[in-house]
Amino acid sequence: MTIYLDNANTTKPDPRVIKAMMEYFEEKYGTPGGEFGHLFDEDAREAIEITRERIAREINASPEEIIFVSDEIEADNMAIKGVAWAGGKGKVLTSRIERKAILKTVERLREWGFETHEVGVDRKGFIDLAELEENLGGAILFATHLGNFEIGTIQDVRAISEMVHDKGALLYVDANHAFGKVKIDVKRLGVDVMSITSHLIHGPKGIAALYIRKGVKIKPLLDGDLRERGLRPGMINVPAIVGFGKAVELIDYEDSKRMAGLRDELINMLLTIPDTKLNGPTGDRRLPNNVNVSFSYVEGESILLHCDMRGLVFSTGSACYSQDLLPSHVIRGIGGSFEDAHGSVRLGLSKWTTEEEITQAYEILKDVVIKLREISIYGGKK
Template structure:
């Protein structure tokens, strides 16, 4: 199997699994307990907190553990909205955010908040001037993702953070796809809240974190025993947190080497696919994208058929976000780039991992060319594409002849 769907989830590294095992067995204590078994669990949680904080250049006490990116997004956006609603009820985000952000904003609209959904340019990147124009006196929150989960484009969060700081507006970043893959510095980018998910960086599922800058106050959404600084009550998922911390430590230590390796494989993969497949196109910005993301679209095919046939060849990819894969509607992210439904339905997202190699590129690109070719042979849309191309060529030839 060649796995290229790391944006959906990544495999748990062996070192991460090994770090977790003791806390599933003999070190099973509750971190809130005062006896030695509890103190041991508490120490393990705090060590993990240090590792996660180090990965994003935060202070240890600014990290709150959650169940994952979705909860972190909800906690950040709802927490700020309800805490600051007396100051204002206007929120700014973009049309290509993860559903965890978009659905949360839609919910807040039912509670009297106003949300401005900013468009993106054809390359998937926010226009800073649009952001500046959208800011109002009652704007209390700007939420912009660092890197998109479908097309991998990286947003100018340092510019956004500078504007938010200047205007005194809280700035939240969904960094689920970027943390552990590219440098993330919450201080440099003036970020107030940042969401992270463990299973996107070779840690276990069911655990994540929310960075909350010191001095930022949010409304508590989960009440109970007061764990996680009274912001997220409930007994901590110690094995998951330990695994998350280990994954963060590994990511920090190998960040530069992984970026270099993944960019080389990604660029080769993009070049091979675009070279071998007629009418293949890259989605998103060519340069400002995650080092592991290659998002394509192919004329006159259906992405679902492409995925299934690649799966039969032992290659795992995706048509878009795994979080909304049950929805057969055209990707709202690709629609935001100005693409038509017919173009969008022929999409393929390949997201590389450190286990991938240069050798995988030849196998995958050949398989894509073979599958796309066979699907087009059965597609009436491809016949139309060819006929339109022929008509266009004849028209040009006639003009020259006259």
């Protein structure tokens, strides 16, 4: 039996999502183009608008404020570059524990003449609001997250929004890992632009959405036709959008409550293993499906490989597991040591994760960590 706990990387599509998509592969395979179209095109257009309305209701937005893109990386690029280009030269801020797509997009803006700054965080991953306020002078945008992709920290976006807007800047929020797990109201949070994705809520891969508050100026990355308000020209992935909409329809926050209980149970069990520390906060300030711990004296990659052979799947912040061969910048960003980063693992629960799987995951991890410590250079640390 395989225990899949890498749901912060991607989730298994719900069978009901796949069923909804199949009709738009096999029968209604048109794609909307201009203002008017034939029957196939109009079927596709109607399906897209149903999903747009469904997403808008879920986050308390208007349908015309929702734009479809291919994934969260395109969303990051469109939001950050688009707002920056529309706002002219100025300072663009982010935090040091964002996803690489956000950090690299801001880095690109720096190459193009924008002033940039990465705001620090505390040991739990919460943004340093004092440092943020100090650097907002002359800023046009602050790009951050609602729920951290690696350690699960849920930011106080409302407080951040008030501070950012008070200085005349705009706020972009990556809500990809929080969407479908915590309730989101864009008006209450006060966000200007926000990204959400399908594949983390048991929907298809290759489709995401941007919320762009009415009145926010943003320039497109690509030139072409007028689809998606002219902000995202090109072919529209109708089946994926339909699947996204079905996944949104299936969101049930009772699943989040159940995941949070299993999350805490797994954290408590893992912390009984000597020389283990939790990365990120506890309780309601942590995403309900996120577990991230660091095991001293062992490499995360070694843990992952041995667990994988025993049917337990998750991810690690170890440098060896990273394509750029650098340890987790998030663990380092919260003040963790290189050892903490190298020995960190992230386990992501889903609505289908069971009590039995949590117990088995703990037993496998405990056994693997103890065995790896026995053969490590640290003299049999257990």
